[in-house]
Amino acid sequence: xxxxxxxxxxxxxxxxxxxxxxxxxxxxxxxxxxxxxxxxxxxxxxxxxxxxxxxxxxxxxxxxxxxxxxxxxxxxxxxxxxxxxxxxxxxxxxxxxxxxxxxxxxxxxxxxxxxxxxxxxxxxxxxxxxxxxxxxxxxxxxxxxxxxxxxx
Numbered sequence: 096x097x098x099x100x101x102x103x104x105x106x107x108x109x110x111x112x113x114x115x116x117x118x119x120x121x122x123x124x125x126x127x128x129x130x131x132x133x134x135x136x137x138x139x140x141x142x143x144x145x146x147x148x149x150x151x152x153x154x155x156x157x158x159x160x161x162x163x164x165x166x167x168x169x170x171x172x173x174x175x176x177x178x179x180x181x182x183x184x185x186x187x188x189x190x191x192x193x194x195x196x197x198x199x200x201x202x203x204x205x206x207x208x209x210x211x212x213x214x215x216x217x218x219x220x221x222x223x224x225x226x227x228x229x230x231x232x233x234x235x236x237x238x239x240x241x242x243x244x245x246x247x
Contacts, residue, residue, distance in 0.1 A: 124156055127179030128233050130171035132240040134189065135161075136215075140167025143199070144215075145190040146242070148231065149222040154183025180233060187229040189219040190246055219244050 134144050142165045148158040159180040161169035161235050173180050192211045193199055200211050213220055231240050 122175055123173070123175045124181050126235070127173055127177055127180065128182050128235055129179045129237040130159070130161075130233055130240060131237075132169060132242065133146050133167045134169060135167055135243045136191070136240075137246055138243070140165075141191070142167070143191060144169075146171070147188045147190070147222070148180055148185040148233070149188060150181070151184035151186060151230075154185065156181035156183070158185060168199060175178065182234050183232075185231045185233060186222050186227055187231050187240075187242065189215055189242070190230075191215050214246065215244065216247065 096224060111172060119191060130148070132146075133140055135141065136144065140163070142163055144163045144167075145160060146163065146169050147160045150156055150158045157174040159171045159173045162170045163169045170178065172178060172181050191214045192206050193214045194209060195212050200206055200209055218227060219229065229242065229244075231238070233240075
């Protein structure tokens with residue numbers, strides 16, 4: 096599973112950069128705000144959901160991402176691999192890959208090798224503001240952002 100997470104995060108980062116995020120991933124801003132939270136899928140904390148914070152039009156920086164643990168908890172990492180993200184408004188996207196029957200990707204297998212599919216609806220996975228209505232505000236000193244999403 097670790098192999099898949101790294102590949103998916105790389106793809107998610109590339110999509111974020113193509114959709115208009117400014118700056119270099121190696122640049123570390125002066126102020127990064129710690130962001131943590133929990134994601135519930137269909138009312139239950141869920142593991143292996145990738146949470147991506149895509150900067151809004153008036154937010155400087157490149158955003159960041161986190162992956163939920165077995166209790167649905169995540170912590171956001173800046174694209175420079177430092178904890179936190181810049182203050183501002185974000186469009187939040189979510190992704191959960193699995194087998195077509197909804198079961199998890201087997202340990203040690205690559206998502207592409209097992210025909211994995213996106214298990215979440217496009218309204219959560221698309222960073223286009225018209226498609227995705229999940230917004231979040233990040234401001235100092237820290238942000239606790241919990242999300243409840245559905246599989247339908």
